[in-house]
Amino acid sequence: MKILVGIKRVVDYNVRIRVRSDGSGVDTDGVKMSINPFDEIALEEALRIREAGNAEEVIVVSLGGNECQQQLRTGLAMGADRAIQIDTAGRLQPLTIARAFLKLVEKEQPGLVILGKQAIDDDNSQTGQMLAALWDRPQATFASQVTLSDNQATVVREVDAGLETIEVDLPAVITVDLRLNEPRFVKLPDIMKAKRKPLDVIALDELGVTSENDLQFTHHAPPPVREKGIMVEDTAQLVAELKNRGLV
Amino acid sequence: MSRTLVIAEHDGQNLNPSTAKCVSCATAVGHECDIIVMGSDIREIAEQAAAIGGVGKVIAVNAEPLGNPLAVNFAAEVVAIADDYSHIMGPSTTFGRDLMPQIAARLGVNQVSDIAAVEGTHHFKRPIYAGNAIVDVTAPDAVTVVATVRVASWKAAGNDGTASIEERTASTGPSDHTRYIGLQSGGGERPDLQTAARVISGGRALGSEENFELIYSLADLIGAGAGASRAAVDAGYVPNDMQVGQTGKIISPDLYIAFGISGAIQHVTGIKDAGTIVAVNKDAEAPIFEIADIGLAADLFTVIPEMKALLS
Ligand SMILES: Cc1cc2nc3c(=O)[nH]c(=O)nc-3n(C[C@H](O)[C@H](O)[C@H](O)COP(=O)(O)OP(=O)(O)OC[C@H]3O[C@@H](n4cnc5c(N)ncnc54)[C@H](O)[C@@H]3O)c2cc1C
Ligand SMILES: Nc1ncnc2c1ncn2[C@@H]1O[C@H](COP(=O)(O)O)[C@@H](O)[C@H]1O
Numbered sequence: 001m002k003i004l005v006g007i008k009r010v011v012d013y014n015v016r017i018r019v020r021s022d023g024s025g026v027d028t029d030g031v032k033m034s035i036n037p038f039d040e041i042a043l044e045e046a047l048r049i050r051e052a053g054n055a056e057e058v059i060v061v062s063l064g065g066n067e068c069q070q071q072l073r074t075g076l077a078m079g080a081d082r083a084i085q086i087d088t089a090g091r092l093q094p095l096t097i098a099r100a101f102l103k104l105v106e107k108e109q110p111g112l113v114i115l116g117k118q119a120i121d122d123d124n125s126q127t128g129q130m131l132a133a134l135w136d137r138p139q140a141t142f143a144s145q146v147t148l149s150d151n152q153a154t155v156v157r158e159v160d161a162g163l164e165t166i167e168v169d170l171p172a173v174i175t176v177d178l179r180l181n182e183p184r185f186v187k188l189p190d191i192m193k194a195k196r197k198p199l200d201v202i203a204l205d206e207l208g209v210t211s212e213n214d215l216q217f218t219h220h221a222p223p224p225v226r227e228k229g230i231m232v233e234d235t236a237q238l239v240a241e242l243k244n245r246g247l248v
Numbered sequence: 249m250s251r252t253l254v255i256a257e258h259d260g261q262n263l264n265p266s267t268a269k270c271v272s273c274a275t276a277v278g279h280e281c282d283i284i285v286m287g288s289d290i291r292e293i294a295e296q297a298a299a300i301g302g303v304g305k306v307i308a309v310n311a312e313p314l315g316n317p318l319a320v321n322f323a324a325e326v327v328a329i330a331d332d333y334s335h336i337m338g339p340s341t342t343f344g345r346d347l348m349p350q351i352a353a354r355l356g357v358n359q360v361s362d363i364a365a366v367e368g369t370h371h372f373k374r375p376i377y378a379g380n381a382i383v384d385v386t387a388p389d390a391v392t393v394v395a396t397v398r399v400a401s402w403k404a405a406g407n408d409g410t411a412s413i414e415e416r417t418a419s420t421g422p423s424d425h426t427r428y429i430g431l432q433s434g435g436g437e438r439p440d441l442q443t444a445a446r447v448i449s450g451g452r453a454l455g456s457e458e459n460f461e462l463i464y465s466l467a468d469l470i471g472a473g474a475g476a477s478r479a480a481v482d483a484g485y486v487p488n489d490m491q492v493g494q495t496g497k498i499i500s501p502d503l504y505i506a507f508g509i510s511g512a513i514q515h516v517t518g519i520k521d522a523g524t525i526v527a528v529n530k531d532a533e534a535p536i537f538e539i540a541d542i543g544l545a546a547d548l549f550t551v552i553p554e555m556k557a558l559l560s
Contacts, residue, residue: 139426144488167427229539236554238555242503
């Protein structure tokens with residue numbers, strides 16, 4: 001079986017982002033970019049499934065400009081077998097991304113598509129569910145444990161009420177949560193090896209996918225700032241302050 | 249036809265407060281709104297929904313296979329009546345985040361995630377980048393608006409409604425490719441984090457599952473919910489449903505007290521809507537103090553017993 005893994009290039013989670021003063025977006029000039037943290041976990045899971053003998057090939061996929069090849073190369077260095085860049089200039093929305101994944105799914109016939117539960121830039125949390133709907137295959141979102149057997153997956157999901165378990169037939173879409181695994185570190189020799197692994201570039205319109213019904217993002221603003229607070233000296237003052245404000 | 253459909257969330261017994269919050273958001277859009285309740289044996293839940301103020305009617309789809317909240321089955325029922333609505337809204341809880349994009353994709357539209365404010369029938373504000381930017385989003389008006397509502401941004405609609413209840417049979421059979429096995433809930437009897445008026449949280453500094461008893465005992469003393477940072481969940485001190493933050497729960501209590509939490513942006517984004525934020529951290533330079541309304545640089549292992557003594 002093949003596994004497709006979605007990798008999005010995003011502003012690194014440690015960066016304190018700044019909104020451009022003209023409201024046109026978030027400043028990404030000279031900012032550290034990384035693989036979306038959830039996608040690293042998705043890739044790690046795919047690699048473990050392959051290493052356990054339950055898959056033959058792991059393919060990392062990114063939609064973006066040439067700069068996302070950097071994240072694809074990191075994915076190859078982690079251990080993916082090959083990479084596909086779907087070349088596109090614009091900032092695509094989840095429906096278009098899901099449609100592009102569907103085209104790849106038709107071509108590659110994977111047994112699993114593993115994505116992150118959300119991209120930490122737009123915080124959408126949509127792409128996997130949309131792909132499952134378009135593909136008419138199961139979705140198992142927010143996975144914190146995945147067990148494969150007999151052409152099905154048992155997935156433990158992190159939901160507000162606790163841990164939910166579902167069983168899905170393959171092929172299926174899984175989106176991963178933070179506690180699924182801890183991604184491996186990339187070793188230097190692997191970076192060298194990754195340079196020789198195949199990375200195909202396909203233009204978005206070559207797949208026959210176009211954006212429609214897009215949302216417009218008209219203005220960006222920094223969040224309202226909370227007023228500066230006070231420091232108290234000890235517990236007695238803290239409790240007095242809480243009582244004063246009628247909070248306890 | 250300008251009408252909004254709100255998708256009810258429930259656990260088989262009770263309606264989740266997220267539903268009344270979605271109704272507030274729907275009401276802000278300005279159209280009349282209906283609620284769809286899906287499940288098995290849901291008469292009482294439908295009645296709870298009908299009592300929410302400002303609701304036109306409650307559509308109750310009662311079918312045994314809907315007894316478990318599988319997105320694939322729920323989405324099919326919603327799509328079956330989607331033509332009657334200009335807007336379809338669900339909560340930004342894990343239930344809604346799982347379900348709503350299924351509906352959007354089947355309708356061929358993009359989804360507006362996490363509506364924090366309504367500026368017009370097709371114009372919304374929502375946070376991105378873990379709440380570090382607020383963006384104005386305009387949805388195309390020729391197609392259905394499918395959205396999740398950021399529940400922490402909305403107050404529950406009142407309880408003065410008298411909507412009618414319309415029963416419907418399921419429009420399609422259940423999917424055979426997805427099977428529900430079960431739910432293991434971590435939560436005890438404490439107030440639900442997403443609706444609690446007070447929340448006490450602990451971080452990595454607690455050091456163990458046993459030490460979290462300190463957090464629980466203080467929480468119980470003042471009737472608070474108990475939360476945690478990701479680090480505390482990862483370390484296995486507490487179950488995942490206690491995680492507060494970008495990838496856990498976004499909450500808006502009147503009072504939030506963080507013990508031994510450093511204040512990483514991913515955590516802070518989950519508490520920004522709290523009325524008063526209190527931080528206790530032994531490092532006076534910890535970033536949590538930048539957003540705290542009341543800060544105390546001290547050891548939590550002395551502060552919590554002292555607080556308990558002063559409050560009991
Ligand atoms: C994609 C992604 C998503 C994430 N999502 C979330 C999320 O949803 N929620 C979340 O919380 N985190 C999230 N994180 C993790 C986040 O970045 C931080 O790592 C985490 O919040 C740190 O938890 P902490 O504050 O408990 O631990 P630490 O950062 O280790 O802080 C512990 C604090 O305790 C203080 N301390 C130590 N001993 C004592 C004592 N005796 N008394 C008082 N204070 C003491 C220390 O000074 C320190 O400030 C996410 C990270 C990533 C990459
Ligand atoms: N441009 C992209 N390229 C590759 N994968 C993506 C892209 N955008 C989203 N994804 C995948 O979809 C997941 C969820 O993204 P989102 O729905 O935008 O929150 C991400 O974690 C990725 O796995």
